[in-house]
Amino acid sequence: MAVLIVEDNPTNAMIIRHLAKKVTAQEIKVAGDGNTALMLCHAENFEMLIVDHQLPGMSGLQFVKAVRLMDRYRDVPMVMVTADDGSRLREDAQAAGVTDFLHKPVEAMAFRKLLADHLGAAALHPELRSA
Template sequence: MSKSILIVDDSSSIRQMVEVTLKSASYQVTAAVDGQDALDQCKFKRFDFVLTDQNMPRMDGLTLIKNLRAMAAYKTVPIVVLTTEASNDMKMQGKAAGATGWMVKPFDPDKLLEVLKKVLG
């Protein structure tokens, strides 16, 4: 069975590029437009992997991660941040919030698939 992935980004072009990349590798992809949308979806469905942007309206990526980590179903789900934020301070905040990894935009599709294979096994 293919893995179910939630991508969270307020940029439709980024969502589309990530979606095409992941679907080409046979992953099931669901998209959310911001952290609040993602959190709402996660209350009704468990995803195997979450890829989230940091800077979004309504709820940012770190707040989303903290909320997901508080839910039993998402305690161990890999969550990777895909963002333009590259500072060590931001990465440390991400790690403290419970992020599994950090990728900087623009993303390399091959690198993204490599990260997914690594964290999903």
């Protein structure tokens, strides 16, 4: 299985991908916009989606709503990455199907905990499983 990162900013995508590679042995794929990510979700099965709130063409919320319509993604963890910590966004995102949040700038320890919580310890690199 794999993890999909949906992030239009190349620097942010690189940072999140780098953090993910340090934490999990899962394959990591990156899409720069919601439409590309949606096509990937139709073609492949991802174990977790990490989605930026602000994407070109389709917002992160619109993307999450579209993916949640697919049966195989009903229970897949979807994490929204955002600098906005307002309660309105949190409510809207949870209503759309967002499982959890990562706040920018993404902190390594919080990211590791989030992946372990949603993917389980088995998805972590072996040396991190007992940490």
